[in-house]
Amino acid sequence: MSLDHILLGLLRQPASGYDLKAIFDQHIHYIWAAELSQIYPTLQRLEEKKWLRSRSADSKRGPARRVYEITAAGRRALHTWLESPPDIGVERNASLAQLYFMSELADLAKTERFFLRLRDQISARLQAIERLEHYWAEADPCFPDRLPSADFHILLTLRKGLHSLKAHVQWCDESLARIRARTEREKAADGRRTRKGIEKPESRSEK
Amino acid sequence: MSLDHILLGLLRQPASGYDLKAIFDQHIHYIWAAELSQIYPTLQRLEEKKWLRSRSADSKRGPARRVYEITAAGRRALHTWLESPPDIGVERNASLAQLYFMSELADLAKTERFFLRLRDQISARLQAIERLEHYWAEADPCFPDRLPSADFHILLTLRKGLHSLKAHVQWCDESLARIRARTEREKAADGRRTRKGIEKPESRSEK
């Protein structure tokens, strides 16, 4: 039930479901994702539970906004969650699963292509977060050691992204090096076999 | 629909649902988790889809086993998945979300305790995987550069775990250092304020 608590956390300032969706997309997309169709009913449920209360507010354009704020009971629930042990979920890594079974394709060049694509995606994310940290460092004279407590905690989460993404890219590079070394060795083995006339090179397979 | 494809991948050898559960728990727990109550209906659905076929087989103890094997259509579906781009899902990191909001507790000592617990859990996992690699290196003379292709791909996934977990522990250590530096600075600030008689030290708060 992490979404419940994340909404409580975000509602330190009053906000509508629409506002919260924007916060998910702009500020915590590297931590948690949520769709509007999930946010709206969840807010309603949290209000029934008395962790939130809401009021109607006018909007400049579009229908009336429903603005939520946290109750004392909600804040207690939030604190209980924050004081509970680190909530590490089970691993579910689809791209790693693809790699695990990729010998099935019997073609190392495909594994190499997989890693090149993966590296592209991850290093794009890494660059985005590096830029973010860079701008923050330039714009905020308190960065990084004299930040207010809320910003300090956010900085720690940002640093997690940097550490993880760097490690991910390094793993891609290490893997690509191993793959290339293997490919070279295969070619050399093919060469030896072809010279001896044991096997035709085009029937050579990785499996 | 990753579970479908993971089951196809595991069924390179024929196996029962019960067997597959054991493989999930013993060999790919760091990649994907699945419960028996999910595995059984999924296998049935994949058989209806003609990606698997099954036969009944006797068991030494307990009821008859239903042993599944992959069909040609199943293998084609598996290959399509393996050749598709790296399937990177959206982030959903509950422990990072806890940290993001933890300034709410207004007590850096609690953030420090959080990181100590997190570090314990992650470094235990890291040690487990390091031991795994160590035993493999000792037992298998082909390790790491002359492994058969299937083992080579599995090694790459194992290396991912090592890179990720090391980065995670390093981030914990970096964060703990930052937290301790902040705590020291707060103490010093308290001392200055107390000497000047501005505020009583027990009412000093992080927020």
Add this chain to the structure above:
DNA sequence: TATTACATGTAAGGGGTTACATGATTTA
């Protein structure tokens, strides 16, 4: 005039968890 942004929702369905039901065989 068409698109985008604002704003709130419902419906259907897939993915996953926990709990329950059943029963045989081996081991402590």
Add this chain to the structure above:
DNA sequence: TAAATCATGTAACCCCTTACATGTAATA
């Protein structure tokens, strides 16, 4: 004899996604 392991499944429920429904106001 009790517990663990083998073995297959169903039911209820939660979490989340995609698609649909509705309508206003500003902008291109």
